[in-house]
Amino acid sequence: MQRVERVNPNISPIMDDIDRLYAVLSEEQENTLVYPQFDSSLQGIVDLFNRWTRSEWQISGVAENYPSVDSIENNNLILAFSGGKDSIASAIKWKNAGYNVYLYHMRHINPSFADEWKCAKRSAELLDMPIFFDDIKFSGHHMYMEHPMKNMIIANGALSYGIREGITTNIAFGNYTSSMLIDNPFDRCAGDCMDMWDSYNAVIQRVLPRFRIWANLENMGETLGLLADRTDLLNSSLSCLCRHSLRDYRRSWVKSKFGIDLFQNRCGSCYKCCVEYIYLADKNKVPFNEAYYKYCLGQLYKVAQSEGVFVVSLYHVWDLFTFYPVTESKIYEQITKARLMIRSIKWVK
Numbered sequence: 001m002q003r004v005e006r007v008n009p010n011i012s013p014i015m016d017d018i019d020r021l022y023a024v025l026s027e028e029q030e031n032t033l034v035y036p037q038f039d040s041s042l043q044g045i046v047d048l049f050n051r052w053t054r055s056e057w058q059i060s061g062v063a064e065n066y067p068s069v070d071s072i073e074n075n076n077l078i079l080a081f082s083g084g085k086d087s088i089a090s091a092i093k094w095k096n097a098g099y100n101v102y103l104y105h106m107r108h109i110n111p112s113f114a115d116e117w118k119c120a121k122r123s124a125e126l127l128d129m130p131i132f133f134d135d136i137k138f139s140g141h142h143m144y145m146e147h148p149m150k151n152m153i154i155a156n157g158a159l160s161y162g163i164r165e166g167i168t169t170n171i172a173f174g175n176y177t178s179s180m181l182i183d184n185p186f187d188r189c190a191g192d193c194m195d196m197w198d199s200y201n202a203v204i205q206r207v208l209p210r211f212r213i214w215a216n217l218e219n220m221g222e223t224l225g226l227l228a229d230r231t232d233l234l235n236s237s238l239s240c241l242c243r244h245s246l247r248d249y250r251r252s253w254v255k256s257k258f259g260i261d262l263f264q265n266r267c268g269s270c271y272k273c274c275v276e277y278i279y280l281a282d283k284n285k286v287p288f289n290e291a292y293y294k295y296c297l298g299q300l301y302k303v304a305q306s307e308g309v310f311v312v313s314l315y316h317v318w319d320l321f322t323f324y325p326v327t328e329s330k331i332y333e334q335i336t337k338a339r340l341m342i343r344s345i346k347w348v349k
C-alpha cells in the first residue's frame, strides 16, 4: 500500500482522510473490503473510483463534525502548476481574465518525471508569476499507471497553502471542462475528469461550503491555441509522457530518422508529442514534414489500439485525439486513402 507523507501538513483533518483514502485505494487485491473508519462523505469519491476500476470498495463510517474553514474570497487564484502545456495555458487565461495568479507545484509526485519541477520553475519565470514548491513523499507502490486520486492529493496541498499563507481559497487546475469519465477511453486520465472534481468538491464543502475547483480550458485545442505563438513557453513546458531517462534517446532517433528539430523536453513519439506536432504543422506554426506527420498519426493509432479501443478508420483515430476537422489536416487526401492494417497503417500513394 502506498503512504503519503507531506512536508507541509494539510489544513483540515478531512484532507488527511482523503490522503488516507488514496493510500488504501492504491491496492487492487483487497478491493471488496468494507472500510468503516472513513467519513461517509468520502463515498462519492469511492463510487467514482469503483466505476473507473470496476472495484467494489465500500466505506461505512459515520459522518464526523469537522471544524469549518474560513474562506478567503478575493481576486487571487492558486493554480496547480505542473509545468505542462495545460497548466501554462490555464495560467495565461486566468491572468487575461484579471486574476492575480499564484502557482503551486508539488515536487516528486511524478517519480518518472524527475525534471518536472525545473520546467515549472522556468515556465513560471517566463510567465512572471510567483511559484511555490511543496514537497511530498510516497512510500510503497500503487497498482495504477496514474492513480485516479492523484490530483486530489495536489488539491489538498494547494488549498492548504492558500489558507496557511492567507492568499485565497480559489483553487484551479488546468483540466479540460469537456473531459468526463464516461467519455474517456484512456486509462491514464481518470483523475483529470471533471466528475472527479465534483466528488472532491463535495467533500471539501463539508468544511468550506462555497468551495469548488476551477477549470478554464475546454480541451487541448484551447491549450495549443493559447501557446501556438509562444515558442519560449512550448520550449520550457514539459509535455511528454516518455520518462525522463528515455526521452533523449527517442528524441535523437526522431532527429536522425526524420530530420525534425523538436521543442525541448519532447520525445517525439508519445501521443502528446504527436498531437502537438500535427496541430502545429496544420496551423503552419512549425515546418511541415510529411514523413514525420504520418509517423505521428501512426503512433496515435498504436496508442488507441494499446488502450483497447477498437479502431475502425483513420478518421476514428483523428476523432479520438484531435479537436478540429480532419479536412484541415495537411494530409487529408491521404488519410481518406490510407488503409488500416492489423498492426500498422498502409499509406497508399
Ligand SMILES: [Zn+2]
Binding pocket: 239, 240, 241, 242, 266, 267, 268, 269, 270, 271, 272, 273
Ligand atoms: Zn513525448
